[in-house]
Amino acid sequence: MTDLSELQRWMSDALTRRRAVERDPAQVAAARARFTGNERVAPEAQLETYREQFWLRHTGALLEDFEALAHVIEQQAWERLVEEYLAAHPPSSFTLRDLGARLPEFVRSASWLPHHSLSADLAATEWAYVEVFDAVDSAPLDPSTLAQIPEHAWERARLLVAPSVRLLELDFPAPALRRQIRLGEDPELPARGEAHLVVVYRGSDRNLRHERLDRAEFVLLSGLARGQALLRATEAVIALGPEAEARVESELGSWFGHFAARGWLTGVELA
Amino acid sequence: MTRSRLGLPDLGVGAGLRVPHYRDILQRQPAVDFFEVISENFMLAGGKPRYHLEQIAERYPLVQHGVSLGIGSPEEPAREYLTALRDLADRIKSPWVSDHFCWCRAGGTELHDLLPLPYTPEAIERVVTRAKRIQDFLGRPLALENTSSYLTYRESSMPEWEFISEVAERADIGLMFDVNNVYVSAYNHDFDPYEFVRNVPHERIVQIHLAGHTNLGRYLLDTHSGPALDIVLDLYRETIELAGPVSTLIEWDEDIPPLEELLAEVERARAVRDGALAARARRSALGLDASAVPARPERYRIVREQDTRRASPGWKQGGPREGVAHEERS
Numbered sequence: 001m002t003d004l005s006e007l008q009r010w011m012s013d014a015l016t017r018r019r020a021v022e023r024d025p026a027q028v029a030a031a032r033a034r035f036t037g038n039e040r041v042a043p044e045a046q047l048e049t050y051r052e053q054f055w056l057r058h059t060g061a062l063l064e065d066f067e068a069l070a071h072v073i074e075q076q077a078w079e080r081l082v083e084e085y086l087a088a089h090p091p092s093s094f095t096l097r098d099l100g101a102r103l104p105e106f107v108r109s110a111s112w113l114p115h116h117s118l119s120a121d122l123a124a125t126e127w128a129y130v131e132v133f134d135a136v137d138s139a140p141l142d143p144s145t146l147a148q149i150p151e152h153a154w155e156r157a158r159l160l161v162a163p164s165v166r167l168l169e170l171d172f173p174a175p176a177l178r179r180q181i182r183l184g185e186d187p188e189l190p191a192r193g194e195a196h197l198v199v200v201y202r203g204s205d206r207n208l209r210h211e212r213l214d215r216a217e218f219v220l221l222s223g224l225a226r227g228q229a230l231l232r233a234t235e236a237v238i239a240l241g242p243e244a245e246a247r248v249e250s251e252l253g254s255w256f257g258h259f260a261a262r263g264w265l266t267g268v269e270l271a
Numbered sequence: 272m273t274r275s276r277l278g279l280p281d282l283g284v285g286a287g288l289r290v291p292h293y294r295d296i297l298q299r300q301p302a303v304d305f306f307e308v309i310s311e312n313f314m315l316a317g318g319k320p321r322y323h324l325e326q327i328a329e330r331y332p333l334v335q336h337g338v339s340l341g342i343g344s345p346e347e348p349a350r351e352y353l354t355a356l357r358d359l360a361d362r363i364k365s366p367w368v369s370d371h372f373c374w375c376r377a378g379g380t381e382l383h384d385l386l387p388l389p390y391t392p393e394a395i396e397r398v399v400t401r402a403k404r405i406q407d408f409l410g411r412p413l414a415l416e417n418t419s420s421y422l423t424y425r426e427s428s429m430p431e432w433e434f435i436s437e438v439a440e441r442a443d444i445g446l447m448f449d450v451n452n453v454y455v456s457a458y459n460h461d462f463d464p465y466e467f468v469r470n471v472p473h474e475r476i477v478q479i480h481l482a483g484h485t486n487l488g489r490y491l492l493d494t495h496s497g498p499a500l501d502i503v504l505d506l507y508r509e510t511i512e513l514a515g516p517v518s519t520l521i522e523w524d525e526d527i528p529p530l531e532e533l534l535a536e537v538e539r540a541r542a543v544r545d546g547a548l549a550a551r552a553r554r555s556a557l558g559l560d561a562s563a564v565p566a567r568p569e570r571y572r573i574v575r576e577q578d579t580r581r582a583s584p585g586w587k588q589g590g591p592r593e594g595v596a597h598e599e600r601s
């Protein structure tokens with residue numbers, strides 16, 4: 001390795017440390033060996049300026065993307081969470097957009113967090129919004145296309161789900177809570193209820209929305225999103241029980257119409 | 272002889288495109304000569320960022336300025352990053368692409384900062400080799416920007432202006448000349464900002480940045496907050512007298528003001544630019560070398576006193592990201 005690369009690797013390690021440079025005698029000595037400082041700013045303080053910025057910038061970016069989570073777990077737990085997260089997953093993408101990609105999974109395993117299940121739901125929800133925000137654009141499926149699918153092709157056809165759709169199976173109404181907190185409210189934390197099945201999506205005006213689905217709709221749309229052919233996705237709904245089976249008979253067409261009208265579908269692939 | 276601005280067009284005086292101004296810009300279409308966009312904010316798949324960019328690109332010339340190239344890092348910039356950068360430049364027809372003389376990653380960690388390089392022959396070699404390759408790959412001129420810095424390496428064996436000049440000449444690239452950064456670094460590292468301005472290859476300056484900063488007393492932080500200082504505008508005047516008409520851009524990223532105020536700053540720069548170009552034309556009419564700008568007896572001096580404004584928590588490049596943070600509040 002060149003001298004320059006060695007210096008940079010040392011600096012990268014120094015900048016990502018949690019402790020202030022001045023509080024670590026070995027780092028102070030190392031900084032003095034590498035930087036000149038001046039009459040006003042000591043060499044270790046020169047390095048510290050950049051180290052402090054590293055933390056401000058990255059915790060700031062995470063706070064932007066996970067504002068509701070930070071609000072719910074409160075300052076102390078939030079600070080510990082982001083410090084441990086950044087230590088475990090140092091930023092590895094050129095854009096801060098990707099910084100929180102692994103936070104939902106990290107929160108799920110951080111069982112020490114206050115309101116742990118709610119926190120996990122919020123982290124998953126907030127990350128879904130980040131992904132939906134700038135997901136690939138796609139033209140919505142024209143509902144009349146559905147009517148044109150020939151009878152014999154239905155079973156094996158695939159309905160393509162738009163890239164700007166995320167499906168979340170939650171224990172708490174996290175999307176509504178997220179919205180209230182982002183609007184500056186301080187809502188009471190919801191109690192765990194029945195399963196909360198939600199689709200987060202980007203509307204045709206490019207604004208982000210969420211909508212609650214019932215179990216049958218959720219299973220159907222999830223199957224399509226996983227690339228299942230219509231027959232298989234429908235069978236999964238029927239497997240939910242006799243009531244769902246009856247609804248497939250009577251409501252399947254209106255479900256697809258609803259999915260298409262919302263812009264959740266983007267095309268049909270005939271096998 | 273190298274042609275002025277490397278033969279690139281003078282776009283006039285513009286402003287950095289920032290999220291809080293989108294709506295106003297699209298509705299009012301203010302008289303701004305061009306906008307600069309932060310590349311990384313638009314190297315995304317779709318949604319609002321892409322939509323807004325297309326809307327504004329239909330109405331204004333755009334230039335592209337990046338913050339993640341990290342040309343002096345131990346590792347080369349990733350091929351997929353460069354490809355996305357090139358795709359964006361093709362899409363918005365950016366006449367040149369700029370980034371910084373800096374490094375930003377090591378050992379797989381992205382630091383998201385513009386870290387200064389030691390001014391050494393080794394660093395020059397690395398940046399020259401890569402700058403040539405990247406410029407070829409992008410298929411359009413690359414310009415690199417002098418950064419604001421907060422530390423000085425024992426190893427450095429030359430002043431910053433010598434470093435950037437040698438890289439620019441040897442790699443045959445442009446300079447994005449940030450006059451506020453010259454001043455911030457001069458304050459922080461005790462050199463004469465006018466010496467910096469006079470000692471770079473002026474014909475390679477393809478764009479200029481102007482901005483405000485925050486004075487913490489012991490050092491300045493390049494926050495891109497507030498209007499440019501008078502001394503910075505005087506350095507700008509001198510740069511224009513030396514370099515001629517160069518596309519000039521106002522960067523404002525912290526405490527972003529209403530569009531009105533940003534436009535006033537654009538006009539303030541335009542007045543200085545017009546004055547400097549008139550002075551340059553007078554000298555040339557008298558048969559004097561237009562580039563021989565006499566030093567003014569009364570130069571501005573660096574004044575070391577702290578802002579009474581609240582100290583800003585940090586520096587940002589390109590203002591807030593366009594992201595979900597703005598969704599509910601827009």
Ligand SMILES: [Fe+2]
Pocket residue numbers: 416449452480522
């Ligand atoms: Fe700049």
